[in-house]
Amino acid sequence: MKIAVCVSHVPDTAAKINVGEDGKSIDTNGVSFIINPYDEFAVEEALKTKEAQGGEVVVISLGGDEVKETIRKALAMGADSGVLLKYQGELDSLSVAKALADEIKAQGAELVFFGKQSIDFDNGVVGQMVAEILGYNSVSVVVDFKLDGNNITAEREIEGGREVVSTTLPAVITAQKGLNEPRYASLKGIMQAKRKTIEEKDAAIGEVKTELLAMKKPAPKAPGKILGSDASAVPELVRLLKEEAKVL
Amino acid sequence: MANKILVFVEQRNNEIKKTSLEAVKAGADFANQLGADVEAVVIGGEISDFNSIAAYGVPKVTHIKNSDLNVYTTSGYTQVLTDYVNESGADVVFFANTAMAKDLAPHVAVKLDAGVAMDCVGLSVDNGELVATRPVYAGKALIDIKIKGEKQIYTIRPNTFTLGEASDATAEVNVKEVGDVDLSVKVTELKQSSGKLDVAEASIIVSGGRGMGGPENYAMLEELADLLGGAVGASRAAVDAGWRPHSDQVGQTGKTVSPNLYIACGISGAIQHLAGMRTSKYIVAINKDPEAPIFQVADYGITGDLFEVVPALIEEVKKIKNA
Numbered sequence A: 001m002k003i004a005v006c007v008s009h010v011p012d013t014a015a016k017i018n019v020g021e022d023g024k025s026i027d028t029n030g031v032s033f034i035i036n037p038y039d040e041f042a043v044e045e046a047l048k049t050k051e052a053q054g055g056e057v058v059v060i061s062l063g064g065d066e067v068k069e070t071i072r073k074a075l076a077m078g079a080d081s082g083v084l085l086k087y088q089g090e091l092d093s094l095s096v097a098k099a100l101a102d103e104i105k106a107q108g109a110e111l112v113f114f115g116k117q118s119i120d121f122d123n124g125v126v127g128q129m130v131a132e133i134l135g136y137n138s139v140s141v142v143v144d145f146k147l148d149g150n151n152i153t154a155e156r157e158i159e160g161g162r163e164v165v166s167t168t169l170p171a172v173i174t175a176q177k178g179l180n181e182p183r184y185a186s187l188k189g190i191m192q193a194k195r196k197t198i199e200e201k202d203a204a205i206g207e208v209k210t211e212l213l214a215m216k217k218p219a220p221k222a223p224g225k226i227l228g229s230d231a232s233a234v235p236e237l238v239r240l241l242k243e244e245a246k247v248l
Numbered sequence B: 001m002a003n004k005i006l007v008f009v010e011q012r013n014n015e016i017k018k019t020s021l022e023a024v025k026a027g028a029d030f031a032n033q034l035g036a037d038v039e040a041v042v043i044g045g046e047i048s049d050f051n052s053i054a055a056y057g058v059p060k061v062t063h064i065k066n067s068d069l070n071v072y073t074t075s076g077y078t079q080v081l082t083d084y085v086n087e088s089g090a091d092v093v094f095f096a097n098t099a100m101a102k103d104l105a106p107h108v109a110v111k112l113d114a115g116v117a118m119d120c121v122g123l124s125v126d127n128g129e130l131v132a133t134r135p136v137y138a139g140k141a142l143i144d145i146k147i148k149g150e151k152q153i154y155t156i157r158p159n160t161f162t163l164g165e166a167s168d169a170t171a172e173v174n175v176k177e178v179g180d181v182d183l184s185v186k187v188t189e190l191k192q193s194s195g196k197l198d199v200a201e202a203s204i205i206v207s208g209g210r211g212m213g214g215p216e217n218y219a220m221l222e223e224l225a226d227l228l229g230g231a232v233g234a235s236r237a238a239v240d241a242g243w244r245p246h247s248d249q250v251g252q253t254g255k256t257v258s259p260n261l262y263i264a265c266g267i268s269g270a271i272q273h274l275a276g277m278r279t280s281k282y283i284v285a286i287n288k289d290p291e292a293p294i295f296q297v298a299d300y301g302i303t304g305d306l307f308e309v310v311p312a313l314i315e316e317v318k319k320i321k322n323a
Helices: A037-053 A065-077 A093-107 A126-134 A187-195 A231-243 B018-034 B051-055 B074-088 B099-112 B215-228 B236-240 B271-277 B306-322
Strands: A002-006 A009-011 A033-035 A056-063 A081-086 A111-115 A137-148 A151-158 A161-168 A171-175 A198-202 A210-216 A225-228 B004-009 B037-043 B060-065 B092-096 B115-120 B122-126 B129-136 B141-147 B152-156 B172-177 B186-192 B204-208 B231-234 B261-265 B282-286 B300-302
Touching (some): A002 A037, A009 A065, A037 A056, A037 A111, A037 A137, A037 A171, A056 A065, A065 A081, A065 A187, A065 A198, A081 A093, A093 A126, A093 B115, A126 A171, A126 B099, A137 B074, A137 B099, A151 A171, A151 B099, A210 B115, A225 A231, A231 B300, B004 B018, B004 B074, B018 B092, B018 B152, B037 B074, B060 B074, B074 B099, B092 B099, B099 B115, B099 B152, B115 B129, B115 B141, B141 B152, B204 B215, B215 B231, B215 B261, B215 B306, B231 B236, B282 B306
Parallel strands (some): A081 A198, A225 B300, B004 B037, B004 B092, B060 B172, B115 B152, B204 B231, B204 B261, B261 B282, B282 B300
Antiparallel strands (some): A009 A033, A137 A151, A151 A161, A210 B141, B122 B129, B129 B141
């Protein structure tokens, strides 16, 4: 079985985000980029599935040349090959989903893993959109995944609990933290990744339906009040919460 | 140009979610500003009283029924909601940004060929069009976006719009029975974790970090959260240490939240954590270290030992609750 994993290249969680000169994107100066943390769970689950059932894992990403670094990371973990859908310019979730769906179809992948969201734009919708475009079943925010023949049993996180979901291949699964423990790339894996192919092609990006008007930093907060350094400050805190903030 | 806003009102276990009522309120307000019609749709469940929806400004309610829709199914809900959006002639759909909406909205968006704005923390009207404000990079930045094209989908973060006063309006309910439901993706079991309130939905969060020292010390945070009707959250440090489940984690690789009150206990305030909670309306920080970054976003701070401050806080809250 061919398994696809879609990954994205995002600023490190520790990165400070500043708005660039265009007022519409981030200033990437001094920002280091990593594989989207949720995508590591997706790659791990794809590799585990391949190890259990046989098959082949292809990593797909979209963007500029810099994204190859993230594809290599997934190849070093053990994926077999990579595809970079080259695109620079405006995009949104639906237009990206169309380009990815196109490639997944061309690859003939029946099982597709995504991270549950990319920690840059945080929409958390591309996996589900790809499923709907391809007519695949989908389960999102998955913390437990089992494949038995064509049958999938997955658990997805909801408010205050989990749903146990039953479906069949072909399917798209979006991974939540807790699904597995992503492996570290071994030195051997890193060396092998250098020789694995990353095919490059132009992305068949779909119509962009959103217009980004402006990006801004959240307004800085006015300095707060330090009420004291021990429990004697508590009555004043409760008074302020009740009378000033009116939240109690 | 919006002609009609349809608000998807979520039911779980036959109960209408409060966060959906916030979306109802927003739907009514923005329909009014845009000169558009507004109605609400509820899928599945046995519900007899829809007046809470009318009470927040949307009297027209359609209840789509089939026993296969009582529990959420991605495939079934996608099918019936898409059909109803088309039938009603709505061009804008509002959801509360819940686990269900995050799964359902993108499926419906593809079916409708609609643009989406997820997890909106603000909406406004510019030249007769909606502008959505939503956090990116876990809240380290915000973007303003407009959705182009005929159909638009917005999901609204809980606690973004305050409900205000309920009116005594009554709902005009149209019950619509539907036939075969697509169950190709089916929920076979619900595993509830003790029915506790989720941090993503709570209007008050009491959160603990590394300074809590160990999992046993969260009991006092649970007690405080219970008294306040809130939920207990945790920093990544506490989750990675195995003290709390990941579902409680607040921050960039956990949940990004905007409660009315966020009480941070023994949390230093790593950039990933601050990003996930800084839009809270009021923030209280309790931390021994006066240099901790959490104090930069706190409205009220106590630079003391949480093991003395939190028990005192519990006693003080009991006093006002009993008063």
